[in-house]
Amino acid sequence: MRILVTGATGIVGSEVMRTLRAAPGVEVQGVSRSGDAARGVAKWHLGAEPPPAVLRGPWDAVVHSAADIRWNLPFDQARRANIASTEAVLGLVGPETTVVHVSSAFAAGLRGDVASDDPADYRNSYEWSKAAAERLVDAACPNWTVRPPMIIGRRADGHIARFHGVYQVLQGYLWGALPVMVANDACRVELVPVDEVAAVVAARALAGRPAAKEVATLGAGDGALSGAAVVKIVFDELNAWRAGRGVPPVGLPPLIAPRRWERFFRPFAEQHLSRGQLALIHAFDPYLPYWAMEDHLRPDTYVVDVEDALRASIRYWADRHPQGASATPRQWRAVGGGVRA
Structure with missing residues (x-):
C-alpha cells in the first residue's frame, strides 16, 4: 500500500509518518516544503511549483496534513498556505485514492459549519482557510476529515515536532x-496529544475510501x-x-x-x-x-x-x-x- 503524507516534517505529519511506518505492508512517502532526505521526505513547495517526479502516483492513500497553523496570518497569506496547497495536493489524487484531510476542530468558525467564505464568520484567518480547504476536498472526492483542537506532545514522553499554541x-x-x-x-481548553491525532489519521488512511465525507472531531468535550x-x-x-x-x-x-x-x-x-x-x-x-x-466543542472522538x-x-x-x-x-x-x- 502506497501512502503519501504532506507536511511530513510538521506536528501532525511527522507523527503520522512514524505511525504508518510501523504498519506492515505500507510504503510511506513524505513531502514538505523544506524536505528531509535523511527521513525520506521529498521537497515540494505546494501550490508554488510542480510536484517532483517522486510524487507521481498512483497513491492508495493521501494524507494532507500540510498547513501553516499560525492563527494571525494575513488572509492572502493564509489562502496561499492552506488553500492553494490543498488544490495542489488534489492533483495527485486518483479515482480510487483514499483521502485523509487534517483540518481543525475550529474550522466551523462562529456559524458551526464550513459553508461560508465570509471571513467575518470565523475567528481568524486560519479557521477561514481551513474551512475553505475542506470545501475544496469535499467537492473533489469523498474523504475522511480529521479535526483536532490544540495539539500537545505525545502522551508518553511529551515529544512534539514544533511548539505552538x-x-x-x-x-x-x-x-x-x-x-x-x-x-x-x-471556560474549557481543548487539548489533544499528537500521537492520538496520528492514530486516528493513520487508521483512516488504512481503512479505504469512504462512501461520503466522514468527519472525526477530537476532544474531551465536557x-x-x-x-x-x-x-x-x-x-x-x-x-x-x-x-x-x-x-x-x-x-x-x-x-x-x-x-x-x-x-x-x-x-x-x-x-x-x-x-x-x-x-x-x-x-x-x-x-x-x-x-x-x-x-x-462537541467531539465525536473522545480524548481522556x-x-x-x-x-x-x-x-x-x-x-x-x-x-x-x-x-x-x-x-x-x-x-x-x-x-x-
Missing part, C-alpha cells in the same frame, strides 16, 4: 510579553480542562522542573476572566501601553478565543486524561528550552505616561 502562551508569559493569563474555571486548570497544571509542572535544577519557582500568574479582560481591563490598559506592548498584546489575540470558549499528556508536554518543552523555562517573568508597571516591563 499552549507553548507560545507559556513562553510569552515567562518572557514578559504577557502581563496576565486570560483564563477561568468557566471533560476538557478549564483554562484555570491548564494554567495551574502548566506552572506546577514547570516549577517541578525548575526545582530539579535549583531554579527558584515562579508564582502562578494573575488570572483574569475573558469577559472582564475584554470589557474592562484591556480597554483601560491599552490607554497606557507603549506601542511595543500593544503589538505584543495583539500578537497573542488569536490564541485568546481558544482559552475562553464557554460553548466548547489529558492532564498526564500536558504534564509530559511541559517537561519536554522545558528540557529543550532550558533558558526560557528558567526565566523570571518581568512584571509590567506604569512609568510616567505609559507602561513598561
Whole structure:
C-alpha cells in the first residue's frame, strides 16, 4: 500500500509518518516544503511549483496534513498556505485514492459549519482557510476529515515536532510579553496529544475510501480542562522542573476572566501601553478565543486524561528550552505616561 503524507516534517505529519511506518505492508512517502532526505521526505513547495517526479502516483492513500497553523496570518497569506496547497495536493489524487484531510476542530468558525467564505464568520484567518480547504476536498472526492483542537506532545514522553499554541502562551508569559493569563474555571481548553491525532489519521488512511465525507472531531468535550486548570497544571509542572535544577519557582500568574479582560481591563490598559506592548498584546489575540470558549466543542472522538499528556508536554518543552523555562517573568508597571516591563 502506497501512502503519501504532506507536511511530513510538521506536528501532525511527522507523527503520522512514524505511525504508518510501523504498519506492515505500507510504503510511506513524505513531502514538505523544506524536505528531509535523511527521513525520506521529498521537497515540494505546494501550490508554488510542480510536484517532483517522486510524487507521481498512483497513491492508495493521501494524507494532507500540510498547513501553516499560525492563527494571525494575513488572509492572502493564509489562502496561499492552506488553500492553494490543498488544490495542489488534489492533483495527485486518483479515482480510487483514499483521502485523509487534517483540518481543525475550529474550522466551523462562529456559524458551526464550513459553508461560508465570509471571513467575518470565523475567528481568524486560519479557521477561514481551513474551512475553505475542506470545501475544496469535499467537492473533489469523498474523504475522511480529521479535526483536532490544540495539539500537545505525545502522551508518553511529551515529544512534539514544533511548539505552538499552549507553548507560545507559556513562553510569552515567562518572557514578559504577557502581563496576565486570560483564563477561568468557566471556560474549557481543548487539548489533544499528537500521537492520538496520528492514530486516528493513520487508521483512516488504512481503512479505504469512504462512501461520503466522514468527519472525526477530537476532544474531551465536557471533560476538557478549564483554562484555570491548564494554567495551574502548566506552572506546577514547570516549577517541578525548575526545582530539579535549583531554579527558584515562579508564582502562578494573575488570572483574569475573558469577559472582564475584554470589557474592562484591556480597554483601560491599552490607554497606557507603549506601542511595543500593544503589538505584543495583539500578537497573542488569536490564541485568546481558544482559552475562553464557554460553548466548547462537541467531539465525536473522545480524548481522556489529558492532564498526564500536558504534564509530559511541559517537561519536554522545558528540557529543550532550558533558558526560557528558567526565566523570571518581568512584571509590567506604569512609568510616567505609559507602561513598561
